[in-house]
Amino acid sequence: MTDLILPGLIDVHTHLRVPGGEHKEDFATGTAAALAGGVTMVLGMPNTNPPLTTPQAMQTALDAARRDSRCDVGLYAGASSADSYLLPQIAANAVALKIYLNDTFGKLRVDDVPTLAACFETWPRHKLIAMHAEKQSVAVGIGLAAAYDRHVHFCHISRREEIELIAKAKERGLPVTCEVTPHHLLMDVSDYERMGVWADMRPVLGTPDDVAALWEHLNSTVDCVATDHAPHTSAEKRSATPPPGVAGLETALPLMLTAVAEEKLSLDRVIELMHTNPRRIFNLPEQPDTRVEFTLQPTTIRNETMFSKCGWTPFAGREVAGYVSRVILRGTTVYENGIVSAEPGSGHLIPTSS
Ligand code: NCD
Ligand code: ZN
Numbered sequence: 001m002t003d004l005i006l007p008g009l010i011d012v013h014t015h016l017r018v019p020g021g022e023h024k025e026d027f028a029t030g031t032a033a034a035l036a037g038g039v040t041m042v043l044g045m046p047n048t049n050p051p052l053t054t055p056q057a058m059q060t061a062l063d064a065a066r067r068d069s070r071c072d073v074g075l076y077a078g079a080s081s082a083d084s085y086l087l088p089q090i091a092a093n094a095v096a097l098k099i100y101l102n103d104t105f106g107k108l109r110v111d112d113v114p115t116l117a118a119c120f121e122t123w124p125r126h127k128l129i130a131m132h133a134e135k136q137s138v139a140v141g142i143g144l145a146a147a148y149d150r151h152v153h154f155c156h157i158s159r160r161e162e163i164e165l166i167a168k169a170k171e172r173g174l175p176v177t178c179e180v181t182p183h184h185l186l187m188d189v190s191d192y193e194r195m196g197v198w199a200d201m202r203p204v205l206g207t208p209d210d211v212a213a214l215w216e217h218l219n220s221t222v223d224c225v226a227t228d229h230a231p232h233t234s235a236e237k238r239s240a241t242p243p244p245g246v247a248g249l250e251t252a253l254p255l256m257l258t259a260v261a262e263e264k265l266s267l268d269r270v271i272e273l274m275h276t277n278p279r280r281i282f283n284l285p286e287q288p289d290t291r292v293e294f295t296l297q298p299t300t301i302r303n304e305t306m307f308s309k310c311g312w313t314p315f316a317g318r319e320v321a322g323y324v325s326r327v328i329l330r331g332t333t334v335y336e337n338g339i340v341s342a343e344p345g346s347g348h349l350i351p352t353s354s
Contacts, residue, residue, distance in 0.1 A: 002325060003296035006271055008040030008287050009253060010278035012130075013155055013179060013226035015245070016042070016073070018064045019057065020049025025231045025309045027068035028344045030249070032307040033229070035335040035342060037250040038292035038324045040071050041284060041350070042229075046078030046098050047106035053083035058090045066349055070342035071329065072287065074350030076130065078108045084118040095350055096128040096153075096282060101137040104202040105230065105243045116140075120148040127352075128153055128282055134203050138162045142169045145176050153281060154178040156228050158203040160213035167221040177281050179224040180214050182255045183246060183314065187211075191314070197242040199314050201230060204244075218265055218273075223281060225273040227252045231310035247308045251301055254320040257294060261321040284350060289331040296322040307340060 011034065017025040025033075034042050044065070046052030052061055052075060065073045074095035077087065087097070099119055100108045110116060123129060130153040133141045138154060142165065145152040157163050157178045169176050183201065188211050192199045199205060206214075214222070230245025237243075256270050278284065299322060301315045327335040334342035 002293040003322065004257065004267065004294040006038065006292045006294065007275045008290040008292060008327070008329060009038050009274045010041045010284060011039045011227050011229065011249060011252070012043045012224055012278045012282055013228045014042040014044055014249065015047070015230045016044040017231070018048060019060050023309070024233055027065050027073065028070065029307060029309045030229070031068075031070040031073065031347055032340040033247070033249040034071050035327050035329075035340050036307050036324065038253040038294065038327055039249055040287055040290055040327065040329050042071060042073055043095055043282065044073060044075045046076045047100070047104070047108045049106070051078045051080065051106065051108045052076065052090070052094070053078045053080045053108070054086055055089050058093050062093055062349065066345070068344040069347030069349075070334065070340065070344060071347045072350055073347055074284070074352070079110050079115065079119050080108055081110060081112060081115045084115050087119065087122050091124050091127060093352055094127070095284070095352055096130050097123045098130050098132070100132045101140060102132055102134045102202070104132060105245055116144060120144055120150065125150060126283070130155055132156070135159065135161065138165050142166070142174060142176060145169070145174050149175070151175040151177070156181050156184065156203060156226065158184040158206050158214070159210045163213050163217045163221055167217060170221060177223040178221070179226040180218070180222050181226060181228045182248060182252045185211065185214055185218075185259075186255055187314065195314060197237045198312070199246070200242065200244050201228070201246050202244045215264065219269060222273065223277045225252065225256060225270075229308070231308050233310055234312055246314050247306070247310050247312070250306055250308065251313055251315045253292070253294070254299070254301065254323060255315065258321040261296070287330060290329050292324060293326040294322055295325040299323045305338060
C-alpha cells in the first residue's frame with residue numbers, strides 16, 4: 001500500500017567521507033543510506049582528509065564516487081588559504097564551492113579577506129558558493145554577496161538572529177538562499193543536555209526560540225531542507241575527543257512527512273524544500289522516471305535498519321508517520337522494503353560544466 005508519491009529527493013549537504021574517513025562512510029554505504037531515505041541525488045562535502053582543495057584530492061574522490069555510488073553524486077570543492085590559487089583548476093570537476101567561516105569537523109576554514117576575495121573573484125560565476133556561516137559570519141556572507149553581486153547559499157542555518165538577517169537580505173533583493181536541517185527543526189538544546197555527544201553537531205542545537213524562528217520562516221525565507229548527514233562511529237563519539245555531527249539521510253524524509261501529518265507544513269512545501277528548490281538553486285539535472293513511494297503507517301526509527309556505516313541516529317526510538325517503501329531511479333527499482341538493489345557504480349556523477 002503506497003500512500004504518497006514524491007519525486008527523488010536531492011540532498012545538497014552530505015558528508016561521504018572519501019578520501020580518508022572510509023571507516024565512517026564511503027560512497028557505496030552513503031548512497032545506500034540515501035536511497036533508503038528517498039534521496040536519489042546527493043552533493044558531497046569537501047572536508048575529507050585530505051580535503052577537496054586540490055585537483056589530486058578531487059580526482060581521488062571522483063574516481064571512488066564513479067566506482068561506488070548507487071545514486072547520483074556531485075562534489076563540492078573546498079576553499080582554503082593555502083590552495084585558493086588552485087580553485088580555477090578544480091572548478092571544472094565540482095558542482096559548487098564550500099567556504100567554512102566557522103570551526104567544525106576537519107581543518108578546512110577561511111578566516112582572511114584575501115582568500116574570500118580570491119574565491120569570489122576566481123570561482124566561475126555560473127557555479128554556486130555555499131558557506132558554513134554562524135552568528136555574525138552570516139553578515140560576512142551577505143556582505144560578500146552584495147559586494148560581488150553573486151549568489152551565496154548558507155548551509156544549515158540554526159539561529160533566530162541568522163534567519164532574520166537572511167530574511168532582511170532577501171527583502172533587499174540580495175542574491176542569498178539558505179538551508180535548514182531536520183535536526184535543527186526537531187531538536188533543541190534540551191536534547192543536547194539529555195543526550196550529550198550523541199546530539200552534538202555544528203551548528204550546535206538551538207534554543208526553543210531559535211527552533212521556533214526556523215519554523216516561522218519555513219514557508220518563506222528557507223529555501224531547502226538538507227540533511228548535513230555527518231556520520232561518525234559510536235567509538236569516536238565515545239572517545240575523549242568526540243567529533244561533532246550526526247547521520248541524517250535515512251531519517252530526513254520520514255521526519256519531514258511526520259511534520260506534514262502534524263499539519264506543520266504542506267506536502268507540496270516538502271517537495272519544494274527537498275527537490276524543486278535544490279535542483280533550481282544548484283542547477284542540477286533532472287532524473288527522468290524517478291520517484292519515491294512512502295507508506296503512511298506509524299513506524300519507529302531504529303539504529304538496526306540503517307545503511308549508513310555509522311549505524312546510529314539521534315532519532316532512534318522516535319515515532320514517525322511512515323516509511324519509504326520503494327524508490328525508482330531512471331525506471332529501475334533501486335530500493336524496496338528494506339533492500340537496496342542498486343549496484344555500486346550505477347549512480348551517475350553529476351555533470352559539471354567548466
Ligand atoms: C560535519 C562533519 O562531521 O563533517 N559535522 C557537523 O557537526 N555538522 C561538519 C559540518 O558540516 O560542519
Ligand atoms: Zn556539513
